[in-house]
Each structure stands twice: as structure tokens, then as C-alpha cells.
Amino acid sequence: xxxxxxxxxxxxxxxxxxxxxxxxxxxxxxxxxxxxxxxxxxxxxxxxxxxxxxxxxxxxxxxxxxxxxxxxxxxxxxxxxxxxxxxxxxxxxxxxxxxxxxxxxxxxxxxxxxxxxxxxxxxxxxxxxxxxxxxxxxxxxxxxxxxxxxxxxxxxxxxxxxxxxxxxxxxxxxxxxxxxxxxxxxxxxxxxxxxxxxxxxxxxxxxxxxxxxxxxxxxxxxxxxxxxxxxxxxxxxxxxxxxxxxxxxxxxxxxxxxxxxxxxxxxxxxxxxxxxxxxxxxxxxxxxxxxxxxxxxxxxxxxxxxxxxxxxxxxxxxxxxxxxxxxxxxxxxxxxxxxxxxxxxxxxxxxxxxxxxxxxxxxxxxxxxxxxxxxxxxxxxxxxxxxxxxxxxxxxxxxxxxxxxxxxxxxxxxxxxxxxxxxxxxxxxxxxxxxxxxxxxxxxxxxxxxx
Numbered sequence: 001x002x003x004x005x006x007x008x009x010x011x012x013x014x015x016x017x018x019x020x021x022x023x024x025x026x027x028x029x030x031x032x033x034x035x036x037x038x039x040x041x042x043x044x045x046x047x048x049x050x051x052x053x054x055x056x057x058x059x060x061x062x063x064x065x066x067x068x069x070x071x072x073x074x075x076x077x078x079x080x081x082x083x084x085x086x087x088x089x090x091x092x093x094x095x096x097x098x099x100x101x102x103x104x105x106x107x108x109x110x111x112x113x114x115x116x117x118x119x120x121x122x123x124x125x126x127x128x129x130x131x132x133x134x135x136x137x138x139x140x141x142x143x144x145x146x147x148x149x150x151x152x153x154x155x156x157x158x159x160x161x162x163x164x165x166x167x168x169x170x171x172x173x174x175x176x177x178x179x180x181x182x183x184x185x186x187x188x189x190x191x192x193x194x195x196x197x198x199x200x201x202x203x204x205x206x207x208x209x210x211x212x213x214x215x216x217x218x219x220x221x222x223x224x225x226x227x228x229x230x231x232x233x234x235x236x237x238x239x240x241x242x243x244x245x246x247x248x249x250x251x252x253x254x255x256x257x258x259x260x261x262x263x264x265x266x267x268x269x270x271x272x273x274x275x276x277x278x279x280x281x282x283x284x285x286x287x288x289x290x291x292x293x294x295x296x297x298x299x300x301x302x303x304x305x306x307x308x309x310x311x312x313x314x315x316x317x318x319x320x321x322x323x324x325x326x327x328x329x330x331x332x333x334x335x336x337x338x339x340x341x342x343x344x345x346x347x348x349x350x351x352x353x354x355x356x357x358x359x360x361x362x363x364x365x366x367x368x369x370x371x372x373x374x375x376x377x378x379x380x381x382x383x384x385x386x387x388x389x390x391x392x393x394x395x396x397x398x399x400x401x402x403x404x405x406x407x408x409x410x411x412x413x414x415x416x417x418x419x420x421x422x423x424x425x426x427x428x429x430x431x432x433x434x435x436x437x438x439x440x441x442x443x444x445x446x447x448x449x450x451x
Contacts, residue, residue: 013119017110017126021103024398025136028406029095030425038141040065042091045081049089052082062230064144067186069344072231076183077144092424094142101150102139106130108153109359109366112160116321116363117311117370120384124366127391128297129359131398133268137275137405138352144185149355151181155191156198156328156359163202163320168212171199175216179223190356192220194331198324255345258336261354262329266301266361268398269294276404277411286400293397296390297365304367311370325360332356 032038041064051059063072081094109129114122129135135149155177162170174195181188199213264270272290276283305326312322336349369387372380409423422430 013114013123013126014107014110017106017123017130018103020127020395021106021130022100024131024395024402025099025102025139026096027399027402029099029140030092031406031409031423032095032140033409034091034141034422034424034427037065038095038143039091041078041144042081042094042142044075044078045085045094046089048079048082049085062234069186069347071186072234073144073186074183074227074230076180077147077185080184081142091142092428095140095146095424098139098142098146098150099136101147102135103130105135105149105153105358108157109362112157112325112359113363113366115164116318116325117307117367118372120372120387121363121366121369124300124369124387124391125359125362126366127395128266128365129362131395132265132362133271133398133401134264134351135355135358136398136402137271138355145187145352145355148185148187148352149358151177151184151188152191152194152356152358155181155195159195159198160321160324162212163199163324166206168206168208171209172212172216174199175213176219179216179220182220182223182227187353187356190332190335193335194328194356197327197331201323201327202320255337255340255349257349258333258340258354261336261349261351262333262357262361263298263301264294264351265354265358266365267294267297268401269298272401272404275408276401277408280404280407286404290397290401293394297394300365300368301361304364307367307370308364311367325363329357329360329364 044061044064048060051057061075061078064075064078065073067073084094084097087093106126106129110122110126113125138145138149139147155174158170158174158177162168162174175192178188178191178195181191196213196217199209260269268290272283272287276286280286308322308325312319332354336353340347340349372383375383
């Protein structure tokens with residue numbers, strides 16, 4: 001009986017962070033601005049559903065909306081939304097599904113940090129992932145990037161477990177998963193490079209691992225060929241557009257946004273400056289408190305990098321896992337830095353590009369908790385109390401800023417996107433009024449004809 005209770009107690013933190021992630025992301029979901037980027041992929045899914053139902057095969061899209069680098073995005077996400085519309089065509093359902101998938105990230109962050117650095121580290125990583133403002137903002141929408149963090153976290157978990165448990169099938173699953181994700185969003189192509197880098201760094205000594213890697217690479221090559229065939233057959237001037245982007249006028253200053261975005265994922269820095277209106281009550285206090293919270297989390301991330309490196313040097317069993325975590329973070333950061341500074345210099349680097357590094361930022365933020373095991377027990381208890389108190393305050397700040405975004409959306413519904421800047425609830429209300437008006441007009445026309 002006691003063993004059963006202990007088993008349940010071990011999973012209570014995981015259940016807590018998943019519940020916290022769902023509560024945070026679902027809160028005020030109906031007030032998300034349903035702009036063009038969020039509406040288009042789901043709308044294309046409705047078009048696909050109708051085309052399939054009516055047998056209009058020639059109308060099925062090969063690609064989705066054009067990305068900021070002037071390449072067409074894959075249409076896989078919209079085909080998935082087309083399947084979802086067979087159950088419920090409401091965009092709220094697709095948005096809610098992305099939110100539910102985002103909660104998996106908190107569970108993965110908790111599990112990885114707990115396994116590497118201890119119970120308290122797992123709680124810190126899971127809680128920060130659950131209440132990540134930028135992560136939640138990306139997940140709260142039926143757009144192409146809505147599931148990017150979920151896809152990254154699941155890919156990392158598969159390759160992490162395959163190397164930890166020595167299971168080649170999981171490595172193949174990680175590569176196949178990356179290959180499937182490539183058909184949802186261009187940014188997801190980076191997952192394949194990350195999985196390969198972590199696997200190679202760990203070493204593929206056994207024949208079974210090499211066979212799994214080759215099979216997974218074969219699936220990935222097929223996936224890439226399908227995308228290129230779809231993009232070229234769509235009639236879009238793919239390589240011409242890419243050439244225009246590469247020849248664009250260069251910027252003069254060094255772009256360090258990728259590094260800042262990597263920190264923002266866990267710290268939430270600048271969220272209130274971006275989405276909360278300056279005339280909101282207590283805005284200056286909100287901004288100051290948010291900045292102090294971000295300073296603490298970012299300092300913990302820097303310290304966590306050192307703690308992880310030191311732990312890897314002292315404990316051989318952690319070496320490959322920490323190296324994999326560092327590579328998982330470094331590759332999207334380095335790629336966006338190099339491309340934005342030495343390739344496409346006019347390309348704007350968004351926060352959600354760095355979500356490919358998930359769950360590493362949260363794990364590094366929780367890593368300093370591993371050092372508590374080397375201090376006296378009374379100091380450990382005091383540090384645990386301080387840490388959990390900070391996590392509660394941090395979650396409160398995230399809920400506060402999220403509520404501020406909702407308030408701004410309701411107070412200032414019209415921005416540069418016109419009707420697309422209305423919240424999802426407001427757009428649904430307008431659609432309901434339009435349908436009622438159209439029905440009334442049709443009814444009047446019928447009465448006139450009958451009369």
C-alpha cells in the first residue's frame with residue numbers, strides 16, 4: 001500500500017504542471033485575435049474538406065501560405081485541420097487542440113529535468129514551461145506554428161529516450177516524427193537536423209542503431225522530396241523568390257535577437273511590452289515586476305548552463321544527455337543567427353522559431369536546483385520554500401500579463417488587420433449576425449415573390 005502511494009506521489013508534480021499548463025493556455029482562449037495567419041491554415045482545411053467531399057481533386061492545394069523567406073509552407077497542417085473539421089469545423093476546436101498538445105511540453109520538461117537534476121529541478125522546469133507566455137501565445141491559434149513547440153518537445157523526448165534506454169526503434173520514431181513534422185511548417189525542417197546531431201554526437205556504435213538511423217533518414221529524404229515536388233508543381237517561383245531574399249539589402253547592425261529569443265522562451269521578457277496597452281492600470285508596476293521575474297529566470301538559465309556542464313564533467317552518466325541538450329538548444333539558435341546575419345539579412349527572427357529548442361530552456365532554468373543537494377538539509381528546505389514561492393509568483397505574473405493581453409484585445413479590436421484583428425468570439429458573433437441578416441433578406445425576397 002505504501003509503495004503504491006509513493007508511486008502516485010512521484011507523479012503528482014507531473015499532474016500539477018500539466019494541469020497548470022492547461023489552465024493557463026485555456027484561460028481566455030475565446031479572446032485570441034483571429035488574424036490572417038491564424039485563420040488561413042484552418043480555412044484552407046475547410047476548403048480541402050469541401051473539395052474532397054465534392055470530388056474536386058484538382059482544387060486540392062499542394063502548398064500553404066508563403067513564409068517570410070518567400071518559400072511556400074507545406075500544406076500538411078491544413079490537411080490535418082481538414083480531418084479535424086469532419087468532427088467539428090469550429091476554429092475554436094482546432095485552437096483548443098493546439099493548446100492541449102502544448103501541455104505535453106510541460107510534462108516533457110518536468111521529466112527531463114527531474115531525471116537529470118532532481119525533483120525540484122523538474123518542478124521548476126515544468127512550471128516555467130506550463131506558464132511560458134510566448135509559448136502559450138504561439139499555441140493559442142490554429143495556425144502553422146501552433147504546434148511547433150509540441151513537435152520539438154516530442155522529438156527531443158524520443159531521441160533522448162532512445163539513447164538513454166538504448167532503444168533503436170525510438171531513434172527511428174524520432175526521425176520519422178521529424179519527417180512528418182516537415183509537412184506542417186517550414187521551421188519544423190530544423191527538427192531533422194537536431195535529431196541527427198544529437199544521435200551522431202551520442203555515437204551510433206551498434207549496428208541496430210545505424211540501421212534505425214538509415215531507415216529514418218530514408219523516410220526523411222522521401223518527405224523532403226514530396227515537399228519539393230509539391231512546391232515546384234504548384235507553379236510558385238520558389239527559387240526565384242529565395243534568390244530575391246538572398247539579394248536583399250543587408251542590415252548594418254549585428255542581429256542578436258535569436259539569443260534574446262532563446263532566453264525569452266522561459267523568462268517571458270518583453271511580453272507585456274508587446275501585448276499589453278500602456279494605459280492599462282498599474283502598467284508600470286506590471287512592467288517592473290515582469291522584468292524582475294525575467295531577470296531571475298534568465299540568471300537561472302545562465303547558471304543552469306554552468307551546472308549542467310559541471311555535472312556532465314563529474315558524472316559520466318550525464319555527459320551524453322547534457323551534450324544532447326546543449327546541441328538541441330544550440331542548433332536552432334546558431335541557424336537563425338547565421339541566416340539573419342550572413343544570409344537573409346532582412347529576415348525577421350520571431351520568438352517562435354526558437355521554440356525548436358524546447359524543452360532545453362526550461363530544463364536549464366531548473367538545473368541550478370541540482371546544487372541544493374550539496375548544502376545542509378535546513379538550507380535545502382529553506383531554498384525549496386523560496387523556489388516554490390518564486391514559482392507561484394512567476395505563475396501569477398504570467399496569468400496577469402495574459403489577462404492584460406485579453407483586455408487589450410477587447411478594448412482595441414481594430415488594428416492594421418481590420419476584421420481579422422477581432423477576437424475569435426467577436427468574429428463568431430459577426431458571422432452569426434451576418435447569417436441572420438442574410439436569412440432575413442432571403443425570407444423577404446421569397447415573400448415578395450410569392451405576393
